[in-house]
Amino acid sequence: MSFKVVHYINQFFAGIGGEEMAHVPAELRDGLVGPGMALKTAWKGEAEIVKTIVCGDSYFAEHEADAKAQILAWVKEIQPDMFIAGPAFNAGRYGYACATIACAVQDELGIPVLTGMYEENPGADMKNKILIVATANSAAGMRKAAPAMAKLSLKIMKGEPVGASCEEGYMPNGIRRNFFEKEPGAKRAVDMLVKKLAGRPFVTEYPMPVFDRVPPNKAIKDLSKATIALCTSGGIVPKGNPDHIESSSASHYGEYSIAGVDDLTADTFETAHGGYDPVYANEDPDRVLPVDIMREFEREGKIGKLHDLYYATVGNGTSVANAKSFAEEYAQKLLQAGVHAVIMTST
Amino acid sequence: MVKEIERAGIPVVHMCTVTPISLTVGANRIVPTIAIPHPLGNPALSMEEEKAIRRKLVERALEALTTEVEDQTIFEV
Numbered sequence: 001m002s003f004k005v006v007h008y009i010n011q012f013f014a015g016i017g018g019e020e021m022a023h024v025p026a027e028l029r030d031g032l033v034g035p036g037m038a039l040k041t042a043w044k045g046e047a048e049i050v051k052t053i054v055c056g057d058s059y060f061a062e063h064e065a066d067a068k069a070q071i072l073a074w075v076k077e078i079q080p081d082m083f084i085a086g087p088a089f090n091a092g093r094y095g096y097a098c099a100t101i102a103c104a105v106q107d108e109l110g111i112p113v114l115t116g117m118y119e120e121n122p123g124a125d126m127k128n129k130i131l132i133v134a135t136a137n138s139a140a141g142m143r144k145a146a147p148a149m150a151k152l153s154l155k156i157m158k159g160e161p162v163g164a165s166c167e168e169g170y171m172p173n174g175i176r177r178n179f180f181e182k183e184p185g186a187k188r189a190v191d192m193l194v195k196k197l198a199g200r201p202f203v204t205e206y207p208m209p210v211f212d213r214v215p216p217n218k219a220i221k222d223l224s225k226a227t228i229a230l231c232t233s234g235g236i237v238p239k240g241n242p243d244h245i246e247s248s249s250a251s252h253y254g255e256y257s258i259a260g261v262d263d264l265t266a267d268t269f270e271t272a273h274g275g276y277d278p279v280y281a282n283e284d285p286d287r288v289l290p291v292d293i294m295r296e297f298e299r300e301g302k303i304g305k306l307h308d309l310y311y312a313t314v315g316n317g318t319s320v321a322n323a324k325s326f327a328e329e330y331a332q333k334l335l336q337a338g339v340h341a342v343i344m345t346s347t
Numbered sequence: 348m349v350k351e352i353e354r355a356g357i358p359v360v361h362m363c364t365v366t367p368i369s370l371t372v373g374a375n376r377i378v379p380t381i382a383i384p385h386p387l388g389n390p391a392l393s394m395e396e397e398k399a400i401r402r403k404l405v406e407r408a409l410e411a412l413t414t415e416v417e418d419q420t421i422f423e424v
Binding site for chain 2: 214303
C-alpha cells in the first residue's frame with residue numbers, strides 16, 4: 001500500500017495558461033498533473049498523488065476565503081496522508097497561495113503538509129509555521145526541488161524523525177534539532193574565518209535575526225501645499241517602453257515625465273509587466289498609475305502638485321536587492337526635487 | 348521599494364491588492380485595491396463608475412498620508 005497525497009499547483013504548472021488564465025477558480029482533478037510526475041518518480045511507488053488541486057494564482061489571492069474553504073472541503077473529504085503544494089520557486093502569488101493553503105490544511109485538518117519555494121518568495125514568510133523546502137528561484141530548479149520534497153515528505157508520512165534544516169533542505173523554522181557534526185567546532189570556526197578573510201562565501205552556524213523594518217514617517221500636515229509623486233511596480237511606461245524595462249526580473253527602473261499629461265491613454269502609455277494580464281492596463285494605464293485622478297485633485301487644490309516625474313519598474317521576479325537599489329536611488333531624486341509624499345501602486 | 352522611500356524620509360502609501368505581501372515587504376501605510384491586473388480600475392464598470400472608484404481609492408491613499416501611524420496600518424476602503 002502506498003501513501004495518499006493531494007497536490008496543489010497553479011494554472012501555469014497545470015498547463016492551463018500563464019497570466020491570462022490566472023483568474024481560473026480552484027478545480028479538483030484525478031491523479032497527478034504536471035510537476036506531480038517528478039514527485040511520483042522520486043517516490044518509487046511508496047506514495048502516490050491521488051488528486052491534484054489546480055487554482056489560478058490571481059483567483060487565490062483575490063478570493064482567498066472562498067478558495068480556502070473549497071480546497072479544505074475537498075482535502076477533508078479525501079483524507080490524504082499528506083498535502084503538498086508547489087514548488088513555487090520565485091512566483092510571488094503562487095508561493096503565497098502554497099504557504100497559505102498548506103498552513104490551513106495543517107492547522108484546520110491536522111494533515112501533514114509540505115511546500116517548496118525560493119527564500120525571497122513572500123510565501124517564505126510562513127516558514128516558522130509550515131515546512132518549506134528551499135528551492136532555486138526558477139522552475140529550472142525542479143530537478144533538485146522535486147526529489148528533496150519527495151524525500152522529506154516520505155519521511156514525514158512514514159513517521160520517521162525529521163532532521164535539521166541543513167540536512168533535510170527545508171528553511172530553518174526556529175525549531176532546534178540536535179545532530180553530530182563531522183568536524184569539531186574549533187576546526188569549523190577556523191575554516192569559516194579563513195573563508196571570510198579570503199572573501200569566499202561561508203555559511204554561519206548562528207545567523208543573526210534580520211528585522212528590517214523602517215518606522216513610518218510623520219504624516220503630511222497640509223495636502224494642499226504638498227507635492228506628491230507617483231511610483232509603481234506595475235510596469236507603466238511610455239508607449240514602446242523606451243528604456244526596455246524587462247517584463248520580468250527587471251534590471252533597471254524608468255524615470256518618466258508626466259508634465260502636462262492629464263490622462264494616461266492606450267496611445268501614449270502601456271505596461272511592460274509580464275506577470276499579470278496586461279489587457280486592462282494597456283486599455284487604460286490610469287488603472288495602475290492614477291494620473292487622471294491626481295490631476296483632478298491638483299486642479300481642485302486638494303493636493304499642492306503632482307510631481308512632474310514618475311518612477312516605474314516591473315515587479316515580476318525582480319530580486320529584492322535590485323528593487324532596493326532602484327528605490328534607494330530614486331528616493332534621493334524625489335528628496336532633491338522637494339517631493340513630500342509618494343503613492344506607490346503595485347499589481 | 349516602499350521601505351527605501353520611507354527610509355529616505357518621505358512618507359509613502361502602498362496601494363496594492365495582495366496586502367499580505369505588502370505587510371511582508373514592510374509597507375507602513377497600505378490601501379487595498381481592486382484586482383491584480385487593474386488595482387485602480389474595474390473594466391466591468393462604465394468609464395464614469397470606474398473613475399469614481401479610482402477617485403475613492405486615491406482619496407483614501409491621501410487620507411493615509413495625512414494620518415499618523417505607529418505601525419503597519421491597512422486603510423480599508
